[in-house]
Amino acid sequence: MGMNKTLQHLEQARQALQKRLDLLKTAEDRNILGQYSTPFMFAQEIVKHTAQYLPKIRDIVFLDPAFGTGVFYSALLSVFPKHVIQKCRGIEIDSHYAIPTRELWDTFSLQLDISDFTKLSAPESETDKYNVVICNPPYVRHHHIPKKKKEQLQQFIQRHWRYTISGLAGFYCYFLLYADLWLAEKGIGCWLIPNEFLDVNYGKTIKQYLTHNVTLLQIHKFYSDDVKFDDALVTSVVVWFKKERPHPAHEAIFSSGKSLQNPETTRHLAVKALKPAEKWTTYFQHDIFIHEASPVVGDFFTIKRGIATGDNRFFILDESRIHAEKLPTQFFSPILPSPRYLKTDRIDSFRDGTPDIEKRLFLLNCSLPEETIQKEYPSLWVYLSKGVGTVSERYICRHRTPWYRQEQREPAPFLCTYMGRNQKPFRFILNASQAVAANVYLYLYPKPLLQRLIEQDFTIAESIWELLNSIELNLFIQNGRVYGGGLHKLEPKELQSIPIPEIGSIEPGLHIVKTGQGVLF
Numbered sequence: 001m002g003m004n005k006t007l008q009h010l011e012q013a014r015q016a017l018q019k020r021l022d023l024l025k026t027a028e029d030r031n032i033l034g035q036y037s038t039p040f041m042f043a044q045e046i047v048k049h050t051a052q053y054l055p056k057i058r059d060i061v062f063l064d065p066a067f068g069t070g071v072f073y074s075a076l077l078s079v080f081p082k083h084v085i086q087k088c089r090g091i092e093i094d095s096h097y098a099i100p101t102r103e104l105w106d107t108f109s110l111q112l113d114i115s116d117f118t119k120l121s122a123p124e125s126e127t128d129k130y131n132v133v134i135c136n137p138p139y140v141r142h143h144h145i146p147k148k149k150k151e152q153l154q155q156f157i158q159r160h161w162r163y164t165i166s167g168l169a170g171f172y173c174y175f176l177l178y179a180d181l182w183l184a185e186k187g188i189g190c191w192l193i194p195n196e197f198l199d200v201n202y203g204k205t206i207k208q209y210l211t212h213n214v215t216l217l218q219i220h221k222f223y224s225d226d227v228k229f230d231d232a233l234v235t236s237v238v239v240w241f242k243k244e245r246p247h248p249a250h251e252a253i254f255s256s257g258k259s260l261q262n263p264e265t266t267r268h269l270a271v272k273a274l275k276p277a278e279k280w281t282t283y284f285q286h287d288i289f290i291h292e293a294s295p296v297v298g299d300f301f302t303i304k305r306g307i308a309t310g311d312n313r314f315f316i317l318d319e320s321r322i323h324a325e326k327l328p329t330q331f332f333s334p335i336l337p338s339p340r341y342l343k344t345d346r347i348d349s350f351r352d353g354t355p356d357i358e359k360r361l362f363l364l365n366c367s368l369p370e371e372t373i374q375k376e377y378p379s380l381w382v383y384l385s386k387g388v389g390t391v392s393e394r395y396i397c398r399h400r401t402p403w404y405r406q407e408q409r410e411p412a413p414f415l416c417t418y419m420g421r422n423q424k425p426f427r428f429i430l431n432a433s434q435a436v437a438a439n440v441y442l443y444l445y446p447k448p449l450l451q452r453l454i455e456q457d458f459t460i461a462e463s464i465w466e467l468l469n470s471i472e473l474n475l476f477i478q479n480g481r482v483y484g485g486g487l488h489k490l491e492p493k494e495l496q497s498i499p500i501p502e503i504g505s506i507e508p509g510l511h512i513v514k515t516g517q518g519v520l521f
Contacts, residue, residue: 011040011074014104018069021097032144033094037068038136038192043075046238049260050134050190051079053217053240057188059086063130065117065137065179067092069101072134073110089130091117093138118153118174122181129184136192140171153178157205161213166202173197173206180213180243187243189214195221195237198280199481207276214241216271218253220260221284235482246271256284282478295503297468298496300450301414305492306439307335307363307407310396314387315364315406316438322362326379332362334435339417339427345469346430353434363436365406411436412443413454413461414468416495425488426476428468430461442492463506471498 018037022030030036038046054060060080064072067090076085089111092098098114105112113120123129142150150167153174157165160181165173172193183189197203198221210216217240238260250271257264269283297303309315316335317327336342337359348356366373366380374381384404387397397403415429418440429441437443446454454461479498480490 007074007077010104011078014069014071014074014101015040017100017104018071021069021100025096033138033140035068035094035097036136036139038071040071040074043071043136044078045260046190046192047072047075047079047134049220049238050132050188050240053188053242054132057131058084060084060132061086061130061184062088062132062134063090063179063182064135065091065133065175065182066135067101067112068097068136070105070110070112072136073105076134077108087111087130089113091115091120093117118156118178126184129187130182131184131187132190133179133183133187134190135175135179137172137175139194142168142170145171161205161209163205163208165205168200169202169205170194170196173202176206177209180209183243185243188217189239189241189243191239192236193239195235195281196481198237204276207274207280210239210241211246211271211274211276213245215244215246215250216241216252216274218255219280220263221254221256221281223256223258248272254280254283279478281481285474285478295500296496297444297498297500300447300464300500300503301444301496302447303492303495304409304412304443304445306415306418306437306441306443307409308396308439309363309406310394310400310403311387311391312438314391315404316361317364318359318361325383327364327383328377328380331366331377331380332364334433335361335363336415336429336431336435336437336441337361338438338440339420342429345427346465347433347435349433355431355433355435363406364404367402367405369402409436409443410445412445414444414446414465416442416444416468416490418442419487419489421486421488424473426490428465430465442490442495444495460506464503467500467502467506471500475499 022035022037025035060076062073062076062085064070067073070090073088073090076088088109090101091113092101093114093116095114098112102112145153154165154167157163157174157177161177163177165177172191176189176191176193179189197206198219218238219240220238222236251268252271252274253266254269255263255266265284267283274280274283317325317332322329322332334354336347336355337357341359343358350356354360368377370381370384373384387404391397392403411431411434413431415431415437417425417427417429420426428444431437450460450464475498476488476490479494480488481494482488
């Protein structure tokens with residue numbers, strides 16, 4: 001159903017209002033409150049797709065608990081005939097948006113409350129609840145949620161669901177669960193949320209809810225380069241579910257692509273087989289690699305994060321800066337530059353252990369007390385004094401003693417870049433130098449067997465380095481995570497789980513058999 005002229009004019013006025021109100025706020029303020037408005041064409045596409053899950057609903061009772069200026073309400077009016085829309089309610093916490101939005105929709109039978117949704121009492125009677133909830137909840141990062149508020153939300157989840165939700169969960173996770181109290185039995189929930197919940201640990205609670213408490217209908221995942229919001233690098237998914245317990249044989253749809261109506265991939269998966277603790281990104285792929293008996297990176301390497309200095313600009317210096325400041329060289333050790341300045345993936349070494357690369361940098365690391373430095377190394381004291389009250393008050397620095405002492409970390413012979421874009425977001429570095437690396441890299445320390453083999457024949461290290469760099473991108477995607485704009489990221493545990501079945505071809509001693517008790521070589 002197309003929009004009539006009145007609705008078209010109202011939607012144009014709503015978009016103009018949205019733009020004007022957004023410009024009156026700083027990007028930082030909107031980021032803290034998680035205010036990212038949904039484009040109308042996208043909202044309309046979501047509502048049209050939701051319609052297929054409402055074949056028997058003749059009287060729509062609609063709720064949007066993060067109303068904004070009403071984009072989903074506008075889309076609802078454009079998709080459904082007026083006579084089936086019986087009641088509509090919106091809730092918006094920010095009066096900056098809510099007050100002018102009330103005026104915009106004042107001729108419509110819309111109830112718009114200016115309130116914090118998570119503080120409102122949910123309807124007790126089924127007849128007062130809503131059979132359609134469509135929402136783009138606030139995308140508030142966990143560190144922007146006040147501590148007291150977070151505790152209250154966690155207590156609610158524990159009390160109502162008996163779930164323990166991580167303190168790292170974004171506000172949208174609480175929002176979705178809280179809305180369950182407002183959704184009528186057999187009602188349809190539709191949520192536009194970040195895709196990160198599919199893979200991160202704190203998303204487990206949402207996945208438990210979707211597999212045990214409601215009937216999961218569909219999750220559509222957009223591609224990492226298909227960012228739906230102009231002002232947020234967030235890759236989105238849309239989740240649909242029905243408020244009833246799932247039938248044992250029920251299958252959910254996992255689709256992906258730029259279009260909801262014409263997805264590029266579609267899979268039907270038994271809900272009872274979905275595991276909340278697993279990464280759900282893999283469920284969207286036609287070809288899922290199963291390597292239950294294959295060796296993985298973690299069988300051969302201990303993986304650690306790179307050094308978090310606390311302030312790279314202050315603690316990482318080049319040779320000219322060290323000489324200019326007349327700093328004692330015994331307190332400096334070589335450190336690799338960030339990957340964008342590393343033109344080679346093989347780092348050779350000078351005799352003193354310094355890497356043979358164009359951009360040579362050094363890490364300041366001193367454990368002497370301030371009194372000793374002031375007395376015996378006055379030039380170093382002058383330099384450190386520049387960071388007192390600024391660098392010294394940074395989170396990492398103020399939690400170590402003394403504040404300028406770095407983590408003690410042995411150089412790793414293998415490194416992996418921590419994040420990246422394009423067709424090869426991760427690079428493995430063969431490091432023959434004594435340089436350490438900052439936390440833009442992951443360290444790979446060979447386990448004893450591999451270490452012994454490398455000591456006997458260094459060509460084994462070269463072969464393994466080539467093998468690591470030949471790992472297919474889809475294995476990183478399955479095990480890692482991806483953010484808006486195609487930014488890929490890999491945590492130590494995720495790198496550990498990537499299969500490398502070909503490793504046995506490098507050296508017979510690297511053939512392994514996995515048992516219930518561990519790994520046998």
